[in-house]
Amino acid sequence: MDFKSQILLGIPKTLPALKDYPADSNRAPKRKDILSKEEKKLAIRNALRYFPKDWHKELASEFADELKTYGRIYMYRFKPDYKIYARPISDYPNQSLQAAGIMLMIQNNLDPAVAQHPEELITYGGNGAVFQNWAQYLLTMQYLATMTDQQTLHMYSGHPMGLFPSSTEAPRVVVTNGMMIPNYSRPDDWEKFNALGVTQYGQMTAGSYMYIGPQGIVHGTAITVMNGFRKKLKEGEEIAGKIFLTAGLGGMSGAQPKAGNIAGCITICAEVNPKAAIKRHEQGWVDVLCKDTDSLVERVKLAQANKEVVSIAYLGNVVDVWERLDKEDIFITLGSDQTSLHNPWAGGYYPAGLSYEESNILMVDNPESFKSKVQESLRRHVATVNKHTAKGTYFFDYGNAFLLESSRAGADVMATNEIDFKYPSYVQDILGPMCFDYGFGPFRWVCASGDSADLDKSDALAAQVLEAIKENAPTEITQQLSDNIKWIKEAKANKLVVGSQARILYADAEGRIKIAQAFNEGIKSGHISGPIILGRDHHDVSGTDSPFRETSNIYDGSRFTADMAIHNVIGDSFRGATWVSIHNGGGVGWGEVINGGFGMLLDGSHEAEVRLQKMLFYDVNNGIARRSWARNNEALFAIKREMERTPSLKITLPNIVEDDVLDELF
Ligand SMILES: NC(=O)c1ccc[n+]([C@@H]2O[C@H](COP(=O)([O-])OP(=O)(O)OC[C@H]3O[C@@H](n4cnc5c(N)ncnc54)[C@H](O)[C@@H]3O)[C@@H](O)[C@H]2O)c1
Numbered sequence: 138m139d140f141k142s143q144i145l146l147g148i149p150k151t152l153p154a155l156k157d158y159p160a161d162s163n164r165a166p167k168r169k170d171i172l173s174k175e176e177k178k179l180a181i182r183n184a185l186r187y188f189p190k191d192w193h194k195e196l197a198s199e200f201a202d203e204l205k206t207y208g209r210i211y212m213y214r215f216k217p218d219y220k221i222y223a224r225p226i227s228d229y230p231n232q233s234l235q236a237a238g239i240m241l242m243i244q245n246n247l248d249p250a251v252a253q254h255p256e257e258l259i260t261y262g263g264n265g266a267v268f269q270n271w272a273q274y275l276l277t278m279q280y281l282a283t284m285t286d287q288q289t290l291h292m293y294s295g296h297p298m299g300l301f302p303s304s305t306e307a308p309r310v311v312v313t314n315g316m317m318i319p320n321y322s323r324p325d326d327w328e329k330f331n332a333l334g335v336t337q338y339g340q341m342t343a344g345s346y347m348y349i350g351p352q353g354i355v356h357g358t359a360i361t362v363m364n365g366f367r368k369k370l371k372e373g374e375e376i377a378g379k380i381f382l383t384a385g386l387g388g389m390s391g392a393q394p395k396a397g398n399i400a401g402c403i404t405i406c407a408e409v410n411p412k413a414a415i416k417r418h419e420q421g422w423v424d425v426l427c428k429d430t431d432s433l434v435e436r437v438k439l440a441q442a443n444k445e446v447v448s449i450a451y452l453g454n455v456v457d458v459w460e461r462l463d464k465e466d467i468f469i470t471l472g473s474d475q476t477s478l479h480n481p482w483a484g485g486y487y488p489a490g491l492s493y494e495e496s497n498i499l500m501v502d503n504p505e506s507f508k509s510k511v512q513e514s515l516r517r518h519v520a521t522v523n524k525h526t527a528k529g530t531y532f533f534d535y536g537n538a539f540l541l542e543s544s545r546a547g548a549d550v551m552a553t554n555e556i557d558f559k560y561p562s563y564v565q566d567i568l569g570p571m572c573f574d575y576g577f578g579p580f581r582w583v584c585a586s587g588d589s590a591d592l593d594k595s596d597a598l599a600a601q602v603l604e605a606i607k608e609n610a611p612t613e614i615t616q617q618l619s620d621n622i623k624w625i626k627e628a629k630a631n632k633l634v635v636g637s638q639a640r641i642l643y644a645d646a647e648g649r650i651k652i653a654q655a656f657n658e659g660i661k662s663g664h665i666s667g668p669i670i671l672g673r674d675h676h677d678v679s680g681t682d683s684p685f686r687e688t689s690n691i692y693d694g695s696r697f698t699a700d701m702a703i704h705n706v707i708g709d710s711f712r713g714a715t716w717v718s719i720h721n722g723g724g725v726g727w728g729e730v731i732n733g734g735f736g737m738l739l740d741g742s743h744e745a746e747v748r749l750q751k752m753l754f755y756d757v758n759n760g761i762a763r764r765s766w767a768r769n770n771e772a773l774f775a776i777k778r779e780m781e782r783t784p785s786l787k788i789t790l791p792n793i794v795e796d797d798v799l800d801e802l803f
Pocket residue numbers: 253261262263354357384385386387388389390391407408409410413453454455456475476477478479480484485486487488489535536537538676723724725
């Protein structure tokens with residue numbers, strides 16, 4: 138059966154044969170066995186809802202087996218036989234071009250070249266799921282292939298609830314992931330309700346179909362690393378020959394070595410999972426592999442002597458690297474960590490002293506003992522980082538809950554006031570004040586024709602737009618614009634594409650709107666050969682409330698609220714988004730963040746032009762307004778400037794209180 142017919146079929150009419158799993162596949166770790174006997178029966182009853190009665194007996198024992206072996210029911214048997222990747226949009230059966238664009242994005246998120254654990258429908262971050270099981274995938278694709286522009290598909294944590302009548306102006310898809318009653322958002326609640334098959338962890342761009350491979354984070358990481366060095370180095374000192382030490386070569390963290398190369402330093406990146414490290418090496422995202430600390434030290438010294446721009450993967454635990462480089466007295470200018478500490482007890486962080494295999498066994502056989510090993514390792518990890526920072530290293534939290542989990546583990550990571558951490562998050566020091574408060578964030582697009590020539594043309598259009606904006610830009614944002622112009626001009630040469638023909642570019646509201654307009658014009662005139670899908674990372678100005686990351690530089694006490702993210706998703710949905718999503722969890726962990734995003738298909742039409750203006754304007758300025766109300770100077774500057782340009786924008790501005798008014802009150 139051809140691809141289109143299989144998509145239209147949804148769940149097959151006859152029970153497909155059992156499958157062998159691809160031997161080289163990077164499988165998700167076994168999940169916690171958390172359900173009681175009765176709850177396990179409920180999980181199987183839930184899973185069987187997708188299938189006709191006469192399959193129930195056979196599938197019930199198979200699903201019980203999956204639950205026992207993997208801790209979840211993935212319904213492996215129903216994984217389709219066709220290749221899953223972002224095909225040209227014209228390959229998707231559809232009655233709605235917008236829905237076809239969403240199918241392309243879903244398939245990109247599940248492409249084995251892109252996804253971390255494709256068999257388990259996990260795109261990145263260890264547990265960032267597109268769907269909970271293959272039945273949900275099959276049904277969703279069928280709905281998308283048959284729906285019209287008068288319908289909206291509502292997605293409940295991977296489950297397609299169904300098509301509801303709506304209108305051409307409405308989003309085609311509304312996605313929620315992991316939305317819980319607030320009291321049910323502890324890590325074990327995710328384990329339990331995910332095992333029951335009623336919710337999932339959508340991460341940020343996994344469950345919203347907007348992941349574009351590690352490129353999505355290379356740009357943000359390059360900006361962070363470059364500005365981290367700018368903060369640390371003295372006037373005239375150069376980055377060449379200086380060291381950036383970090384960990385993780387997974388979905389997102391795999392971008393670090395490439396970003397280090399773009400910034401021009403020596404990057405050392407430790408990775409305990411050899412499969413992950415080798416994959417990044419083969420893809421050319423990291424230059425050198427070192428299997429032990431002796432060869433690592435030798436290679437680092439050589440790179441320092443030659444002021445080489447090079448990225449080195451160490452196959453092992455990052456704690457061993459920090460400790461060894463301290464012993465060797467090798468100075469680390471910039472340090473961070475991007476292990477998956479948002480998910481510390483289920484394979485996100487591998488403790489020092491245990492091999493990768495030993496950890497994988499212990500976390501299942503004895504979760505309590507594994508937890509104490511992780512906490513012991515975090516205390517050791519922080520102790521060695523502290524030794525380096527005492528010598529002058531600039532260490533920052535990379536949005537993975539490293540400081541939060543270390544503090545919970547009792548590591549020496551608190552500042553003297555016992556409220557703050559010793560070290561800043563990268564958003565507090567770098568991305569918040571320099572990017573988000575001005576509206577700069579990770580705008581992205583995908584050329585739906587699948588033609589790389591379209592991507593080249595879109596890069597050129599975006600560069601032209603930014604250069605024109607820079608001519609009259611205020612000094613406050615010229616550094617940002619220059620960095621982004623350099624990025625987009627070098628993007629092709631940096632070979633960033635994995636999966637769909639996608640590009641990321643930090644831009645503010647003005648930049649995003651003008652770039653989108655140029656694309657829409659290009660599609661209309663035929664200069665670009667197919668539609669372009671716009672989106673962004675959720676890690677942005679407005680979409681995400683996350684007190685230890687995106688909103689960590691909000692100091693009016695509101696960083697523990699999530700009003701901004703909710704307004705964002707509602708506001709985008711009625712201003713023209715093609716799809717919208719809102720998630721609990723993502724980045725720093727389940728219960729720790731509410732994050733949302735959108736996708737928008739540009740087809741060269743007048744309607745697309747209207748939609749992009751309305752929606753992109755709100756999507757960025759919502760966050761700047763909130764940041765300005767929190768008294769952030771850069772956001773106050775940006776929102777006042779926007780109000781001058783846009784008379785119908787009226788934002789409530791704060792009156793700044795002098796310190797002496799409060800001095801002797803209590
Ligand atoms: N800063 C950002 O902009 C940003 C963006 C996205 C994600 N994140 C966060 O970064 C983290 C990593 O994301 P990801 O998608 O790369 O996750 P991932 O799980 O794909 O990769 C993390 C990698 O760390 C490795 N690892 C774990 N413990 C280790 C240890 N002690 N030593 C060496 N390697 C170890 C794992 O084997 C894994 O490959 C997540 O918490 C994520 O939420 C940050």
